[in-house]
Amino acid sequence: MKHRQALAYFGGAPAFAQPLHVAQLNLPEWERIESRFRDIFRRHFFANNGPLVQALDVAFADYAGVEHAVSVTNGTLGLMILARALEISGEVIVPAFTFPATAQAVAWAGLTPVLADVLPASHMIAPKTVAPLLTRQTVGIIGVHVWGRPCDPDGLQAFAAERNLTLFYDACHAIGCTHRGRRIGGFGSGEVFSYHATQVLNAAEGGCITTNDPRLADRLRTMRNFSPGQTFASVPTRINGKMSEAQAALALLSLEDLPDNIAANCARHDWYAAGLAEIPGVDLVRYPDGEDSNFQYVVIEIDADRSGIDRDIVFDLLAAENVLCRRHFAPGLHQLPYFAARGAAARGNGYPVTDRLCATVMQLPTGGTLARSDVERICHLIRCIVGDAETIVARIGGRP
Numbered sequence: 001m002k003h004r005q006a007l008a009y010f011g012g013a014p015a016f017a018q019p020l021h022v023a024q025l026n027l028p029e030w031e032r033i034e035s036r037f038r039d040i041f042r043r044h045f046f047a048n049n050g051p052l053v054q055a056l057d058v059a060f061a062d063y064a065g066v067e068h069a070v071s072v073t074n075g076t077l078g079l080m081i082l083a084r085a086l087e088i089s090g091e092v093i094v095p096a097f098t099f100p101a102t103a104q105a106v107a108w109a110g111l112t113p114v115l116a117d118v119l120p121a122s123h124m125i126a127p128k129t130v131a132p133l134l135t136r137q138t139v140g141i142i143g144v145h146v147w148g149r150p151c152d153p154d155g156l157q158a159f160a161a162e163r164n165l166t167l168f169y170d171a172c173h174a175i176g177c178t179h180r181g182r183r184i185g186g187f188g189s190g191e192v193f194s195y196h197a198t199q200v201l202n203a204a205e206g207g208c209i210t211t212n213d214p215r216l217a218d219r220l221r222t223m224r225n226f227s228p229g230q231t232f233a234s235v236p237t238r239i240n241g242k243m244s245e246a247q248a249a250l251a252l253l254s255l256e257d258l259p260d261n262i263a264a265n266c267a268r269h270d271w272y273a274a275g276l277a278e279i280p281g282v283d284l285v286r287y288p289d290g291e292d293s294n295f296q297y298v299v300i301e302i303d304a305d306r307s308g309i310d311r312d313i314v315f316d317l318l319a320a321e322n323v324l325c326r327r328h329f330a331p332g333l334h335q336l337p338y339f340a341a342r343g344a345a346a347r348g349n350g351y352p353v354t355d356r357l358c359a360t361v362m363q364l365p366t367g368g369t370l371a372r373s374d375v376e377r378i379c380h381l382i383r384c385i386v387g388d389a390e391t392i393v394a395r396i397g398g399r400p
Contacts, residue, residue: 007321009316015321016323017322020324020370021365022198022326022363023367024265026367028253033249040246050245052245052252056071056252060208060210060255063176063255063258068214070224072209074195074207075170075196075207077207079192080239082209082220084109086166086168086190088140091135092113092138092139094113094116098144099172102142103339116133119353120356122151124143125143125152140167143168143188144170145170149174151169153187153188169188170192171185171192171210175258176292190220192209193209202251203251203254206243206248218232219233223239224239276300280386281306283301300361308393309392311359314382327363332357
């Protein structure tokens, strides 16, 4: 057992010789990658809606159970293009607890982001957090499926429809996840996924917009490509958001591997659940029973009042052991100067839930490089830290 005096923060040897990261980093076997890339060079077709991009659009639409999938350079650009293609003008409600890119994409599209607090249990917006922020200028809502859990598709859809608001989603965490048995991808007017290297579906970099609206799909396909040869609809502006054939090749291979990678994620999540059980003040974020999840994030909340130690102290102690966690999404968007200066955080009753989550939430390492013994050792470290919290806090300072 590793006691306080043996912790690396206090001069002991790190528990891990090499850093462990949060990122998924799921890569296909090299031979499969090499074969696909040889085909790309043989065809001399590298970009501009090539055959692999077209194949990926069809394959991912089928996987997500939607009519249309439009591959793009990355998830952020997908959000930007979708927000512009929706043909709305005014204010859009955005959660304060999300990546800055979600709100930045709304602003880039010429819309005004208005930040909403989230619910403590889900970490996401809902009608009750959105309603106080509505004005005559409100035209839309963007939900974020945080950690891959669905962002109240039924409640938000009914709320938006009653008020004639456009609803769309940042689904970058949610590849392979379901709500009431239906794959995320077809909710709202459109949804955007990420194929970043750290996601469960890995194209090194990339993204995808999904929709069941054929007119919107034509606008999206036109807007992602500045070439007049790729025109499907009349749009006021275009951008170079094309996915390359190299990205599509990796994404297609990763899509083939997706069931196995999700199953491995689920196993690691179960290992963490067992190892973290009954540690005071350490609560593992759970995924909905009876639904498909990709389990790509292992997220805990650390309650200092029950654990006796701050999240940030635990974060630093684990970092010294080469366990490199992440503090998503600190700070909340309402604390970033860009949004505060533009009035995005000027309404409502503050952001108490977002502030609490930013101070307590932490992602633990996961992904294909992590063995069961690694997970068990990480859990053992956390158990030892909490068990010796009073002495650790007295030694290094900070609030219990």
